[in-house]
Amino acid sequence: MTRRGAIVGVNVQRSVAVVLILFAFLALAASKAFPFLDDVPGLVKMAITVVGAACGLTGVYLWLRKSPGSEA
Numbered sequence: 001m002t003r004r005g006a007i008v009g010v011n012v013q014r015s016v017a018v019v020l021i022l023f024a025f026l027a028l029a030a031s032k033a034f035p036f037l038d039d040v041p042g043l044v045k046m047a048i049t050v051v052g053a054a055c056g057l058t059g060v061y062l063w064l065r066k067s068p069g070s071e072a
Helices: 003-033 035-039 042-064
Strands: none
Touching (some): 003 042
């Protein structure tokens, strides 16, 4: 893979990571802060929290991951 291709790959990974981290923040904030979620069952709140945490972890993984063509 060329250097330009590696840079483009990293930019795509980081862009997806930012979107996932923002989604995770919104999901976790919604599960704790917004009163409209008081009417939903606890299982739904837990699902929102778990999906938010999974998105956050995936976003951090994508942000820190090296590009496929990079060397050490």
